[in-house]
Amino acid sequence: MFDIVSETAIREGRATDAYFLRTEEALDHADRNPHVVTEVTADQFPTGEFEVLAGLKDAAHLLSGLPVDVHALREGTHFDGGPVMRIEGPYRPFARYETSILGFLSYASAVATAARETKAASPDKPILSFGARHIHPASTAALERSALIGGVDGFSHVAAGETLGREAGGTMPHALVICFGKGHQEEAWRAFDEGVGPDVPRVALVDTYSDEVDEALRAAETIPDLESVRLDTTSSRRGDFRAIAREVRWELDANGHEDVGIFASGGLTPETIEHLYDVVDGFGVGSHVSNADPVDFALDIVEVDGELAAKRGKLSGTKQVYRTPDGGHHVALEGGEAEGEPLLEPLIEDGEIVREFDIDAAAERCREDAARVGGD
Numbered sequence: 001m002f003d004i005v006s007e008t009a010i011r012e013g014r015a016t017d018a019y020f021l022r023t024e025e026a027l028d029h030a031d032r033n034p035h036v037v038t039e040v041t042a043d044q045f046p047t048g049e050f051e052v053l054a055g056l057k058d059a060a061h062l063l064s065g066l067p068v069d070v071h072a073l074r075e076g077t078h079f080d081g082g083p084v085m086r087i088e089g090p091y092r093p094f095a096r097y098e099t100s101i102l103g104f105l106s107y108a109s110a111v112a113t114a115a116r117e118t119k120a121a122s123p124d125k126p127i128l129s130f131g132a133r134h135i136h137p138a139s140t141a142a143l144e145r146s147a148l149i150g151g152v153d154g155f156s157h158v159a160a161g162e163t164l165g166r167e168a169g170g171t172m173p174h175a176l177v178i179c180f181g182k183g184h185q186e187e188a189w190r191a192f193d194e195g196v197g198p199d200v201p202r203v204a205l206v207d208t209y210s211d212e213v214d215e216a217l218r219a220a221e222t223i224p225d226l227e228s229v230r231l232d233t234t235s236s237r238r239g240d241f242r243a244i245a246r247e248v249r250w251e252l253d254a255n256g257h258e259d260v261g262i263f264a265s266g267g268l269t270p271e272t273i274e275h276l277y278d279v280v281d282g283f284g285v286g287s288h289v290s291n292a293d294p295v296d297f298a299l300d301i302v303e304v305d306g307e308l309a310a311k312r313g314k315l316s317g318t319k320q321v322y323r324t325p326d327g328g329h330h331v332a333l334e335g336g337e338a339e340g341e342p343l344l345e346p347l348i349e350d351g352e353i354v355r356e357f358d359i360d361a362a363a364e365r366c367r368e369d370a371a372r373v374g375g376d
């Protein structure tokens with residue numbers, strides 16, 4: 001019914017570029033299946049720009065059961081180019097998985113990186129991921145998982161939550177208010193307050209028809225335990241969003257609603273969040289995180305049957321990545337002398353995954369590593 005590549009197709013390696021199947025045929029024809037070392041990198045030399053690794057869980061599950069040994073950074077670790085992963089074994093059995101491995105890592109790492117930048121702009125106030133509507137529904141669990149690793153505090157997508165074992169959060173869209181009509185916002189807010197369960201935070205959307213201050217005060221007077229008002233003012237009507245939020249804050253306070261918070265959403269970025277940070281209590285972020293440009297990962301052969309190998313522009317030899325004492329990213333040949341903590345650690349040994357994947361642990365690692373690399 002939907003244009004979705006099945007989990008079975010991914011698992012069986014048919015979620016691949018056709019030339020890998022041609023490669024298999026050619027290798028079989030020549031009876032050639034060299035032992036190779038391959039590495040996944042985004043850049044050959046560090047540039048000073050760190051990104052956050054995510055998507056490793058799915059990549060690991062894809063490779064499990066194959067005759068390979070895999071080393072990788074841990075999810076949430078910052079990297080500056082790479083390598084982030086090393087796959088070693090006879091080439092033919094894993095050749096066809098390159099496309100999906102890179103796909104798993106590229107989008108997830110982009111999202112985690114954008115989420116980390118967003119959370120850095122709001123360290124002590126919640127950031128919720130609202131961007132599921134911008135991507136294919138089949139990818140939403142990958143989006144929300146990666147956003148959590150990057151540091152967001154929650155997300156809105158229900159099925160992603162089911163997949164991840166987490167509960168989605170959310171309150172009301174403009175559609176609910178519009179269902180009751182202009183001038184009847186109180187009926188919408190009251191229906192929400194009376195209709196939804198006690199665990200749902202009472203957050204009223206206050207920009208649908210009227211001025212934000214007007215609707216914020218009316219919502220505060222309608223819902224007894226109103227937690228927050230949400231400002232999602234359409235960009236064409238926004239003017240100075242910070243000034244609107246300050247005015248709402250002022251009038252809520254002046255009218256005895258000091259306990260009512262302000263939640264902002266709609267086209268927010270780390271920069272606009274920083275601008276709003278002291279006058280807003282929480283943020284919903286969509287496209288900045290969900291639409292992040294995929295990290296440009298490539299998988300390259302760096303050794304063939306124990307001999308150095310590389311195409312032009314790529315660095316030959318099996319490498320290790322180190323977090324240097326000053327928070328840098330250092331790449332050196334494996335086994336050489338290098339100062340710092342080695343980051344490429346065993347992920348799969350002879351086809352068996354030897355690592356646990358925990359979202360909270362990865363998010364904590366991301367937070368700590370961000371401080372180490374000096375980004376945030």
Ligand code: PCP
Nearest residue numbers: 130173174175232266267268285286287
């Ligand atoms: C929010 C906002 C954005 C959505 C979430 C994602 O929706 O208007 O369009 O944020 P983004 O702009 O950062 O991508 P609602 O206000 O709930 O939208 P609607 O008008 O559909 O009720």
